[in-house]
Amino acid sequence: MDGEVGRMRLLVEELSLLARLDAGRPLESDHVDLRRLAADVVEDARVVAPDRTVRLHAPALVQVTGDGPRLQQILNNLIGNAIQHNPAGTTIDVSLHEAHGTAVVRVSDDGPGIAPEDLRRVFDRFWRAEASRSRARGGSGLGLSIVQAVVHAHHGTVEVTSPPGGGTTVTVALPLPSPQDRPPVPDGTS
Template sequence: MAFGSEPAADTIFTSKPCSFQLEVFADPVRLRQAVGNLVSNAIRHTPSGGTVTLTARREGGQLVIDVVDTGVGIAPEDLPMVFERFWRADASRDRRTGGSGLGLSIVRKLVEAHGGTVSASSVPGEGTTLTLRLPAQATQT
């Protein structure tokens, strides 16, 4: 999967293997777009030497995907706004440096169209976790 942001020269990417099989009824192009936007944001906001980790797990009848970074983090007062259209954490950001402010809004709409949810948690100076939840069924193995 290609992502729109160029990582810092020494950004570390990790993924953890899944030990389960789930069936998610989703448009693969749109799901890839949603996860890609989350990963691109994590890359953009993680400084050189940081990490971006992508994990998937099963919780009940849901597929849960976490994108965790060791980036700059988001202030608690800004968290409720991160999925709003055209919103940016820092007014000094513009399209050249901080995106259009549409990426996470698009993610929310795509995930909701598939019956899921997306949420964010963050600690300023430590990083951010973006969590995507989609309805899923265990598959027969």
């Protein structure tokens, strides 16, 4: 019963977040160090899924303006999906860099991939690729819907690709703050 209550509580929280985003309610806006968020989520994933190789490729500091907890939720959902929907031994790569005025976050895996007919539905609410997947293991079908809604609320884009032969990559692009709005880069001293 505790498990079911927990799942219901999570479902209510997810639906509440989607309703707030659908209503256009503004998110918090602060300077966010994406590299630090990604490092924290990757470290948590390594603990939760020791049978997976989860690697972070973030050679430089990448900062955006946004809602830190919601941006962390994006990373949690993407890395969590890669863990949950791939077999043991799958490698998950998380990369982060700046390109053309955006912060680009990629979560890639070398798992079996997503069927071409399923790719167009991955952001649909309550949709899950495998009809036989149980709610206990498969989740609510809201994870990628939440990712898309949060990314759009940050004026960004999200795309999922899964070429024939396997592997899936989710690419999130978030606008970088203008140079005058960027915080000073920490120099490592305190």
